[in-house]
Structures are given as C-alpha cells and as structure tokens.
Amino acid sequence: MNKTQYFEGCGKEGLIRCIFLSEFHPTDGSKISCQVPENYVSDKIFGAVNVYIIPKKQLLTCTLTVNALGVKIVGYPVRIKNEKYKRNAFHFNLCFVCDSWARSVQYEPVVKKLSEYLIMMEEESGFLSKEGENRQRLVQMFDKILKDLNESKVSTLVEGENSIYLKIVNHRPDPPLVKDYMVPLLTFEYKDIPLESWDLTTQQILPYINGTNHIARISAEADVDINLVKQCIQNLAYYKVLCLLPILKYSNVYMCTQNLKNLIKDTELSLACRTFVKLNPDKPIPPIQRVFLFYASMTHGISLRSICQRLNPQNNNIDERKLVIFGMQHNFIRCIHKYPVFIGNEPEGRQKMYTGLCNFDEICCKTGLSPFGIEKDIDKDTNVTVIWR
Amino acid sequence: MEVNPLSVILVKADSKGDRLLFRYPYQIQQNDSVLKTKEQKKNPYSVSTTDDVLQNTPPPSSNINNGELCGFTDEVLSTLFAVKPELTSQKFELKVNDVRFVSHPTQMQPKDESNGSILINVVFALHAQASYSIVKCYYELSKKLGYALRMEEERVAYLTEEMGIMVKTHDEVANLIEQKKSVLNDCEFVMILERSSLAQTLKSIYHDLCTTGLINISINQHVTLSFCFPQKAHQFHRKGTIVEPEAIDKCLKSLKPYHGMLLLVDFADLLDCVPPTGARILLQLVENYNPLKSLQNIASEANISIDMVYQIVGHLVYWAKATIIYPLCETNVYVIAPDASLHIHSHLVDKFSTSFPGMSLFEVISDFSLPTSIGHLTTPLQQPARQGILAQMVLWMLQHHLLMQIHTYVQFMPFSEEAVDGETEEILVSEEDDVNENDSTLSISIPVPHPSQRSYIEERLSNGDSTVSDNINVQPSSSHKSNYSMTNSGSLLSVDEEDDNKSQVSIEDEEIIKGLLSAFPSSDRAAVKKIPAAGNVEDLTLMVKLYQAGYFKGEHHLEEIMYFENLRRSQLLQLLDKFRDILIIYETEDPAVIL
Numbered sequence: 001m002n003k004t005q006y007f008e009g010c011g012k013e014g015l016i017r018c019i020f021l022s023e024f025h026p027t028d029g030s031k032i033s034c035q036v037p038e039n040y041v042s043d044k045i046f047g048a049v050n051v052y053i054i055p056k057k058q059l060l061t062c063t064l065t066v067n068a069l070g071v072k073i074v075g076y077p078v079r080i081k082n083e084k085y086k087r088n089a090f091h092f093n094l095c096f097v098c099d100s101w102a103r104s105v106q107y108e109p110v111v112k113k114l115s116e117y118l119i120m121m122e123e124e125s126g127f128l129s130k131e132g133e134n135r136q137r138l139v140q141m142f143d144k145i146l147k148d149l150n151e152s153k154v155s156t157l158v159e160g161e162n163s164i165y166l167k168i169v170n171h172r173p174d175p176p177l178v179k180d181y182m183v184p185l186l187t188f189e190y191k192d193i194p195l196e197s198w199d200l201t202t203q204q205i206l207p208y209i210n211g212t213n214h215i216a217r218i219s220a221e222a223d224v225d226i227n228l229v230k231q232c233i234q235n236l237a238y239y240k241v242l243c244l245l246p247i248l249k250y251s252n253v254y255m256c257t258q259n260l261k262n263l264i265k266d267t268e269l270s271l272a273c274r275t276f277v278k279l280n281p282d283k284p285i286p287p288i289q290r291v292f293l294f295y296a297s298m299t300h301g302i303s304l305r306s307i308c309q310r311l312n313p314q315n316n317n318i319d320e321r322k323l324v325i326f327g328m329q330h331n332f333i334r335c336i337h338k339y340p341v342f343i344g345n346e347p348e349g350r351q352k353m354y355t356g357l358c359n360f361d362e363i364c365c366k367t368g369l370s371p372f373g374i375e376k377d378i379d380k381d382t383n384v385t386v387i388w389r
Numbered sequence: 390m391e392v393n394p395l396s397v398i399l400v401k402a403d404s405k406g407d408r409l410l411f412r413y414p415y416q417i418q419q420n421d422s423v424l425k426t427k428e429q430k431k432n433p434y435s436v437s438t439t440d441d442v443l444q445n446t447p448p449p450s451s452n453i454n455n456g457e458l459c460g461f462t463d464e465v466l467s468t469l470f471a472v473k474p475e476l477t478s479q480k481f482e483l484k485v486n487d488v489r490f491v492s493h494p495t496q497m498q499p500k501d502e503s504n505g506s507i508l509i510n511v512v513f514a515l516h517a518q519a520s521y522s523i524v525k526c527y528y529e530l531s532k533k534l535g536y537a538l539r540m541e542e543e544r545v546a547y548l549t550e551e552m553g554i555m556v557k558t559h560d561e562v563a564n565l566i567e568q569k570k571s572v573l574n575d576c577e578f579v580m581i582l583e584r585s586s587l588a589q590t591l592k593s594i595y596h597d598l599c600t601t602g603l604i605n606i607s608i609n610q611h612v613t614l615s616f617c618f619p620q621k622a623h624q625f626h627r628k629g630t631i632v633e634p635e636a637i638d639k640c641l642k643s644l645k646p647y648h649g650m651l652l653l654v655d656f657a658d659l660l661d662c663v664p665p666t667g668a669r670i671l672l673q674l675v676e677n678y679n680p681l682k683s684l685q686n687i688a689s690e691a692n693i694s695i696d697m698v699y700q701i702v703g704h705l706v707y708w709a710k711a712t713i714i715y716p717l718c719e720t721n722v723y724v725i726a727p728d729a730s731l732h733i734h735s736h737l738v739d740k741f742s743t744s745f746p747g748m749s750l751f752e753v754i755s756d757f758s759l760p761t762s763i764g765h766l767t768t769p770l771q772q773p774a775r776q777g778i779l780a781q782m783v784l785w786m787l788q789h790h791l792l793m794q795i796h797t798y799v800q801f802m803p804f805s806e807e808a809v810d811g812e813t814e815e816i817l818v819s820e821e822d823d824v825n826e827n828d829s830t831l832s833i834s835i836p837v838p839h840p841s842q843r844s845y846i847e848e849r850l851s852n853g854d855s856t857v858s859d860n861i862n863v864q865p866s867s868s869h870k871s872n873y874s875m876t877n878s879g880s881l882l883s884v885d886e887e888d889d890n891k892s893q894v895s896i897e898d899e900e901i902i903k904g905l906l907s908a909f910p911s912s913d914r915a916a917v918k919k920i921p922a923a924g925n926v927e928d929l930t931l932m933v934k935l936y937q938a939g940y941f942k943g944e945h946h947l948e949e950i951m952y953f954e955n956l957r958r959s960q961l962l963q964l965l966d967k968f969r970d971i972l973i974i975y976e977t978e979d980p981a982v983i984l
Contacts, residue, residue, distance in 0.1 A: 063484070065482075066484075068479070068481055069476070261798075295975070299760070300758075336727075355734065385752060386758065388724075389724075389758075
C-alpha cells in the first residue's frame with residue numbers, strides 16, 4: 001500500500017477490511033467467535049482491546065470505535081437478558097474493522113442496524129448462541145456483506161423470512177446556506193441524468209437550473225414555494241450535484257486567484273475550459289491565449305462589461321458568460337461584491353439593510369429594485385459608503 | 390466550539406489497581422437534573438413499550454451536555470483508560486457515541502524501585518467531530534505531559550507523591566460516605582484541587598485550552614511545557630475561522646527572504662511562547678523588528694542566520710503572535726480582504742476609533758475598495774505626519790486581516806495569429822497532440838514544412854519586426870490586444886522585404902540573438918522574434934534569463950523577480966512593457982501572506 005497516500009488524517013474513506021462477531025463466553029470470557037477473513041484481528045490484538053469490544057454494562061448499545069495497534073474497530077456492544085443463558089445474559093458485539101488511517105463514521109449506522117438484526121435473529125431462533133451449522137451461515141453472511149459493501153456500498157440479506165437492507169451513506173461537510181440571490185449550476189457529471197429519476201421537487205425545478213436563474217426566480221418560474229426550492233437546492237449542493245454562484249451581471253467585478261495558473265499547467269483543464277466557453281458550436285474552440293487573457297483582465301474596478309468591450313470575446317468564439325461560470329466553478333476567479341455601509345446615526349428604511357453584511361445582490365433581491373436604482377439611492381446619501389470585497 | 394476539550398482525565402494503573410485520580414471540570418450534577426426533567430416530561434398516559442426490540446432502554450446517544458462530558462462514571466472511565474501494556478507509548482483513540490477520547494498512555498518505573506511500573510494516562514475528551522489536526526494536537530499534548538511526568542518522577546518522584554495525595558483524598562471521602570456523613574457531590578475533586586499541584590496544573594491547562602489555546606506552564610516548577618493549538622490561538626485575531634496547522638506549514642514553506650513580519654501582540658506577550666533558553670535570540674530578533682524591514686534585513690541587523698529567522702518567525706506565526714507581510718512600503722498595493730469582518734456591529738469599528746481617535750474605520754477602508762497604495766493616498770505636499778498615521782492604520786488593518794496585498798504575476802503566452810486566421814483543421818489536430826505531449830503553453834505551431842525554410846523566414850522576420858508591430862494596434866500601457874488585425878500575418882512578408890535593406894543589426898548580434906531565441910520552444914520563437922525589443926541583445930538577454938528562470942509561469946510576483954534577479958522596479962516594468970505582446974499580466978494575492 002502506498003504509505004504517502006494513506007496516512008492518518010488523510011480524510012479518505014477506507015474499505016472494510018474485516019467483519020467479526022465477538023461474544024462473551026460463560027467460561028472462556030471475551031472471544032472472537034466468527035471472523036471474515038479469518039485471523040485478520042489476531043488474538044494478540046484482540047487481547048489488548050477486548051475491554052472496548054465487550055465493555056462494562058454502562059457502555060452497552062453505544063457506538064464504540066477503538067483505534068489502536070494499526071486497526072480501527074467499529075462496534076456496537078449489546079446484551080440480551082434471558083434466563084436461558086448460562087449467566088442470564090448473552091453479550092455480543094458485531095464489529096467492522098478498517099485501517100487506522102481511514103474514516104469510519106459512515107459505517108456506524110450500518111453496524112448498529114446489523115447488530116439489531118442479529119439481536120432479532122438470536123431472539124427468534126438462538127441464531128448466534130447455538131453452536132453448529134449456524135456458524136457457517138454467519139461466515140457466508142459476513143463474506144457477502146464485506147464484499148457487497150466494499151464494492152457497491154449496498155447489501156441485501158435474506159435469512160428465512162427476515163430480510164435486511166444495508167447501505168453506507170457517506171458523511172460530507174455541511175452544505176452552504178442557500179440564499180434567494182444565489183444561482184445554482186449543475187455540475188458536469190449530473191447533466192445527463194434523465195429527469196424522471198430525480199425526486200418530484202427536483203423534477204419540477206430542474207428545467208430552470210441553468211446557471212443564470214437565481215433561486216427566487218426559479219421559485220417563481222417553476223411555481224414552487226421558495227423554501228422548498230431552497231431545501232431542495234441545499235440537498236443537491238450537499239451531494240455536490242450542483243454548486244452555487246453569484247448572479248451573473250455585466251456590472252459584476254471579478255478578480256483572479258492563485259488557481260488561474262492551473263489553466264495553463266493542466267492541459268486537460270485547459271481543453272475542458274476552451275470547449276466549455278465556446279460560443280458557436282460549429283466554429284473551432286477559442287485559443288487558450290484569448291481565454292487566459294480574458295481571465296487575466298479581471299481585477300478590482302473593472303467590470304465584466306468593460307472587459308467585453310475591450311476584448312470582443314465573440315470574435316474569438318468565446319461566450320463570456322460561460323467563461324465566468326467556468327472560472328467561478330474552478331476557482332480561477334472570485335466575484336468581488338459590493339457592500340453598502342450606513343455610517344450615520346439612525347438608519348431609516350432601506351438604510352437598515354446597509355450593515356456591511358448584505359451585498360448588492362441580496363439587497364436587490366429583497367427590495368425588488370435594480371442595482372442601478374440602489375446605486376442612485378446610495379449616491380445621494382452622504383451617510384452611506386460602499387465597500388468592495 | 391469543537392476545538393475546546395470536554396474534559397481532561399487523569400488515570401493511573403499500578404500494582405494496586407487502576408483508579409481515576411482526577412478529572413476536570415468535575416461538576417456533573419446537571420446531568421442528573423437533565424435526566425430527571427426528561428422523566429418528568431414523559432406523558433403519563435403513554436403506553437409503556439414493554440416489547441421493545443432492544444429490551445434495555447437505550448441510553449442517551451449523546452455524552453455531551455452543555456459542552457461537558459456526561460454519562461460516564463469514574464469507574465467506567467478508569468477501566469477504559471487503564472489500558473493494557475500493549476497499548477502504552479503510542480496513540481490511543483476511543484470514540485464513544487459523540488465523544489472522542491485521545492491520549493498517549495505512558496509507562497514509567499517509579500523512583501522507588503520496590504513497586505512495579507506505573508501507567509499514567511492523561512486523556513482528553515473531545516467532540517467527535519473535531520478535525521484530525523485537532524485530535525493530533527491533543528495527542529501531542531498528552532504525550533508531552535506524559536514525558537514531563539516521567540522526567541519529574543525519575544528526578545524527584547513527583548508523580549508518586551501527587552498520586553499519593555490524590556488516592557488518599559479519594560479514600561478519605563470514601564470513608565466519610567461509608568460513615569454516612571453528608572458530603573457534597575464530587576467534593577473529593579475539590580479537595581484534590583486544593584492539595585495537589587498536578588491537579589492545579591491540569592485545571593490551568595483546561596482553562597488555557599478553552600480561552601487562548603496557548604499553554605505555558607511549568608510542571609512541579611521544573612519542567613516547562615509550552616504548547617499551542619493554532620486552531621484556537623488564531624481565533625483571537627480572526628474570529629470564526631479555524632486556521633489549520635497545515636495551512637500554516639504551507640504558508641511558511643513559501644517564506645522568502647524578502648518577506649517581512651508583522652507582530653500581532655505587544656512585545657510583553659511574546660515571550661510566553663518560547664522556552665527560557667530561546668528567549669535571548671527572540672529578543673535579539675525583536676529588537677531589530679520593524680514591519681518596514683525584510684526578514685533578510687532583520688537577520689543581518691540582528692546578526693542571526695536567515696534560517697534561524699525563518700524558524701523564529703515560523704514559530705511566532707504558528708503561535709498567532711505574528712503574521713507574514715511584504716515589508717510595508719509606498720508602492721505596495723492593498724485591497725479589502727474578501728473575508729474581512731467588516732460590518733457596523735463589528736467590535737473592530739470601536740477598536741479602530743480607540744486606536745485612531747477621530748477616524749472612522751469605514752471611511753478609511755473604503756479607500757481600499759479599489760487597489761490602492763500608501764503612496765497613492767498621500768501627496769508630497771501633505772505633512773509627513775499624515776503619511777505616518779496612514780501607515781499605522783494600514784498596519785492596523787493588516788493585523789486585523791482587513792486588507793490584503795495585491796501582487797502582479799506574469800504569464801508567458803505568445804499569440805500565434807494563425808489561430809485567428811481560420812486554420813481550423815490545423816488547430817484541431819495539434820490539439821490532440823498537445824494533450825499527449827503535455828505542452829500547454831502553445832497549441833498551434835506555425836505550419837512550416839522544412840526547417841531550412843523556417844530559419845530563412847526567421848532571419849528575415851528579425852529585421853522587420855519594428856514595422857510589423859506598428860501594424861498591430863497595440864494599446865499603450867496594457868498587454869491586452871483587442872484590436873488585433875486579422876490580416877497581419879498575410880502582410881508580414883511584404884513588410885519584411887521592404888525592411889530588408891534597412892538592417893542595422895550587426896551579424897555578430899544576429900548570431901547572439903539567434904542563440905538566445907533557441908531558449909524558447911520552436912513554436913513560440915517566431916512570436917518572440919516579432920517583438921521589436923527582441924532585436925536588442927540587451928533586452929532579449931534579460932528576457933531569456935527571466936524566462937529560463939521560470940518567472941513567467943504565474944508563480945512569481947514582480948517583487949520576487951526584482952529581489953532574486955536584483956532588478957529595479959522600473960527596469961523590470963520596462964522589460965515587461967517591451968515584451969507585452971507575448972506576456973499576460975494579472976493581479977492576485979501572494980499565497981505566503983494569506984494567513
């Protein structure tokens with residue numbers, strides 16, 4: 001295994017290396033009674049961590065993860081009380097084992113669900129506590145789960161009349177807050193999914209997501225309640241199906257970021273960019289020099305309009321709107337927003353919005369005024385100053 | 390705040406068994422009250438679910454209450470953290486529901502050899518969501534504490550003594566309870582805190598972690614332990630943003646001698662981040678500190694090697710005591726930082742007016758909505774004092790991350806007019822090749838079939854370029870060529886012929902120029918050659934030197950090129966202007982000074 005790629009804290013999700021069932025034997029104590037693949041967790045390692053696998057009763061039905069000696073063991077210790085057992089209770093813990101560098105939080109609900117399934121089976125037929133042919137069945141089960149989950153992240157088990165569905169749901173960082181004035185844009189790989197395979201709300205709003213319409217407009221045009229639209233968009237943003245951009249206006253000001261140099265360094269990216277920003281599909285794709293020059297011209301104080309006037313992008317078959325979208329999506333450029341700030345004593349009416357936290361887009365969206373109207377309003381007001389950042 | 394610890398726990402295991410010696414904070418009474426209210430809230434008419442699948446009522450799935458650890462008895466914690474010998478001297482991590490415990494169990498031989506070995510475990514309980522870098526910092530801290538305790542044990546049996554005090558107190562309280570005397574909950578910890586210096590140390594560590602993220606304590610007044618949680622410490626200056634240690638490392642890696650340093654705290658607050666042995670050299674550096682000086686200047690004036698200066702500055706940056714800037718000067722261009730916390734309710738507004746009476750932060754900073762330099766805002770007619778105040782204000786705004794400096798970067802990018810000339814087939818073909826060849830800068834080569842013919846054309850081109858460039862509508866003081874004429878390439882040859890006789894370049898120079906031009910890829914050579922300045926050996930030599938040094942890939946800003954190539958700004962700007970047709974210039978921030 002490549003050591004430089006996988007280190008603790010790399011944030012990568014690793015495969016399930018092993019599944020085992022541990023139980024508290026009335027005479028032998030804690031032990032592993034079934035393990036797939038065999039001996040992945042050696043007796044020595046198990047001996048060192050068994051306190052955390054079969055723990056004291058206060059830690060029962062807790063998701064317990066122990067990371068030591070190079071293995072990360074995720075378990076959910078449980079106990080079934082019943083007088084039929086030798087010590088009036090049956091303790092067991094179903095555990096998934098990963099590499100110590102891997103994230104494992106996504107396995108926790110699966111481990112819990114599977115444990116609860118095993119409890120049910122045990123209560124119905126003594127599936128776990130009866131020695132004998134059931135062990136072989138358990139090995140087959142673990143084998144299937146291990147293979148299915150690692151390959152496709154889903155697994156279905158059928159045991160007699162019971163069936164159980166397991167699915168690994170990956171944990172992602174929290175999605176951004178969705179505001180009225182934001183513009184959603186579908187990411188490339190989700191563009192061609194047939195409409196009917198989305199959920200109902202998404203189906204209704206998806207035709208209006210084009211990288212130009214903002215949330216409030218999508219809500220109006222699709223005739224869907226705005227809060228519903230926001231929830232739906234936030235959900236899609238969580239799964240990285242779409243990204244959120246500021247409204248594209250020709251009065252917008254952008255600046256380059258350090259990532260712009262990647263457009264030259266990365267040939268694939270550069271070709272993707274040139275293909276994306278093409279204005280007329282029948283004409284050849286624009287030369288990289290022109291595309292780069294357009295991005296490089298973006299800086300404080302220069303609006304998109306004035307760059308277009310100077311560079312005539314359509315002469316080079318460049319669609320400046322697509323160029324901006326591509327640049328924002330790949331962080332070549334950043335939008336510089338305009339924030340009015342009220343510096344007088346008692347704000348009145350619209351001045352209350354000029355806190356320095358709301359940018360022009362937001363104020364326009366809230367008031368329904370055009371940026372030009374707000375601009376005129378602010379110019380007259382000596383108590384308002386404007387900050388670009 | 391997920392950086393803060395939930396609890397710090399001290400567990401020992403020796404020949405007399407395992408025991409939780411101390412934990413802080415120790416009030417867990419609220420936990421009971423929470424459980425009680427939960428029970429009270431239960432609807433009395435609800436049907437009790439006796440046939441629960443799990444039989445046992447599930448315990449709460451959260452072990453955090455009001456930012457403190459709850460739901461674990463001391464006995465449970467003790468058994469969990471009195472780890473088996475196989476697990477000592479390495480990272481130990483245990484996650485229970487939403488709490489993550491991390492520690493470095495340390496084994497040691499007590500000074501009094503008669504007893505067996507002692508295991509001591511300083512465990513930190515954290516929010517499970519805490520990022521890996523935070524967990525790692527806590528692990529390192531636990532490790533350092535373990536080492537310090539082992540050192541003190543070997544020296545003066547400090548641990549044995551402190552353990553004795555704590556165990557004795559526990560026993561006293563247990564006796565009181567046995568005698569049915571009324572005692573307060575957790576009163577043993579209150580008593581331990583009064584009696585044991587180790588407990589006091591752990592308490593102050595907990596408080597430092599929750600407030601500043603900076604630890605500077607001495608254990609048993611002998612071993613000094615300094616530790617910094619950058620994720621927390623940098624919050625002091627930038628509320629709400631968590632600065633990861635990796636980001637600091639990245640920033641420090643790109644540190645250059647021309648960078649400067651800006652202190653974020655008073656001199657008096659500097660010394661607590663270094664061990665006493667390092668104080669002398671820090672003072673030496675600080676005595677020569679000035680935000681107008683480069684690190685190199687500071688190093689030479691303080692008589693410290695530049696590597697040493699890097700180390701100290703890196704340390705100060707890590708500890709949130711300083712930040713990296715480009716030394717303040719009149720030509721530096723600043724704009725408002727995109728993440729500046731600028732709003733009317735910000736505490737910075739008042740802080741600014743206190744530092745600069747009569748000034749309003751918003752009025753001053755709105756000047757920087759457009760890229761602006763100090764030189765720009767002041768005129769020679771003004772009093773010098775005004776410029777001084779302005780510089781102070783800029784420094785203040787840099788300290789509070791309200792401004793960022795904009796630098797100019799250069800990208801070498803010749804235009805080949807063939808691309809515009811409608812040779813569609815050629816473009817598409819060379820496209821494919823380029824992807825394979827990994828040659829990104831130029832996708833279109835001039836379609837010249839024989840090399841001999843090409844050099845002939847090149848020679849002729851080199852003479853006539855001055856006229857050619859007149860034909861192209863180049864806008865002054867800008868590298869942008871919007872009105873590029875489509876017919877240029879067609880007229881090239883005829884122009885050349887006219888100029889052929891006027892050639893004044895000596896044959897010797899021509900040879901040199903030819904040699905210099907070979908530095909560029911063959912596909913770019915023609916474009917370079919067309920530049921009038923390419924006929925000047927001096928200009929071309931400098932251009933080739935900078936090109937070969939890799940300065941025109943958007944990775945080096947002008948100040949860096951000036952520093953490393955020992956150029957004046959005017960020299961460099963002139964050169965860039967002369968070669969503007971094959972260079973694209975853009976402005977952005979320096980990654981080294983982002984922190």
